[in-house]
Amino acid sequence: MIQFQNVTKTFGSRTAVNKVSFNIDEPQMVGIIGRSGAGKSTLLRMINRLTPATSGKILFEGRDILRLRGAMMRRWQRDCAMVFQQFNLVPRLDVATNVMLGRLNGHGTLKSLFNIFGEADVADALQALDRLGIVQEATKRAEELSGGQQQRVAIARALMQGPHMILADEPIASLDPMNAKIVMDALRQIHERDNKVVICNLHTLDTARSYCDRVIGMRDGFIVFDGKPEELTTTAAREIYGADESFNEAATSTAIDAGNTGTRESVGAMTPAAAAG
Numbered sequence: 001m002i003q004f005q006n007v008t009k010t011f012g013s014r015t016a017v018n019k020v021s022f023n024i025d026e027p028q029m030v031g032i033i034g035r036s037g038a039g040k041s042t043l044l045r046m047i048n049r050l051t052p053a054t055s056g057k058i059l060f061e062g063r064d065i066l067r068l069r070g071a072m073m074r075r076w077q078r079d080c081a082m083v084f085q086q087f088n089l090v091p092r093l094d095v096a097t098n099v100m101l102g103r104l105n106g107h108g109t110l111k112s113l114f115n116i117f118g119e120a121d122v123a124d125a126l127q128a129l130d131r132l133g134i135v136q137e138a139t140k141r142a143e144e145l146s147g148g149q150q151q152r153v154a155i156a157r158a159l160m161q162g163p164h165m166i167l168a169d170e171p172i173a174s175l176d177p178m179n180a181k182i183v184m185d186a187l188r189q190i191h192e193r194d195n196k197v198v199i200c201n202l203h204t205l206d207t208a209r210s211y212c213d214r215v216i217g218m219r220d221g222f223i224v225f226d227g228k229p230e231e232l233t234t235t236a237a238r239e240i241y242g243a244d245e246s247f248n249e250a251a252t253s254t255a256i257d258a259g260n261t262g263t264r265e266s267v268g269a270m271t272p273a274a275a276a277g
């Protein structure tokens, strides 16, 4: 499906991602973990072409997406929707319009300029919000929502792009544990129900273990671990985090637990007690 071949990114003399090679052969939920500066964001941003790679290839269904230009590149960027730590919504616009902005890339320039959305766009936006359990917030300004709700709006906007995959760059780093769980449940549900690849940069080991089918550990630009969550032993974690015997996993914990994922109810109707799970 997607193949990374010796992908490297340098910023001046600093190598952020160093000859990284791996394949994703089936729709998986992949967690990328590593300490700050390990290269996680750079790796994700190269997939979406937000950051140009210095060398190597990223093949999607055999086509090198690093060589795409113009309309083909924009099409690719729509196909791999990004979700960011800081949500990147337009604060003063209402929630439904924020979600419909996910369609802009799909419209012609003129239509985009005048911000014209059709009835089908509105219906799809409401459906996406309903899926995320926040359709009742559709007419509020984005800035009126809590962080967790805003992140769900951002995920709904990503769904509006009709993407092949979702790339989430530390989507829960700004959220409290309850909202972190709701957002991770939503991403897991998209993976399970829509059979989509979700690649998620995470700061915390326990979240990666609870939610991901596969964990990739990065350190200083290299992949130093690639395996199933159950293979992520304390020794492997020490290697990823460059830590010694005193390494304490609790330091990378959010204390959220996947629990009952994959159902619509788990996204919309989470109680604080369940979230603390």
Ligand SMILES: Nc1ncnc2c1ncn2[C@@H]1O[C@H](COP(=O)(O)OP(=O)(O)OP(=O)(O)O)[C@@H](O)[C@H]1O
Pocket: 011, 014, 015, 016, 034, 035, 036, 037, 038, 039, 040, 041, 042, 043
């Ligand atoms: N635009 C840039 N210009 C210069 N150096 C950069 C740039 N972006 C990233 N870097 C450097 O590349 C390295 C990897 O950064 P990156 O943001 O990918 O790491 P990360 O693992 O995502 O870290 P964090 O968890 O803190 O977000 C770091 O040394 C960083 O300083």
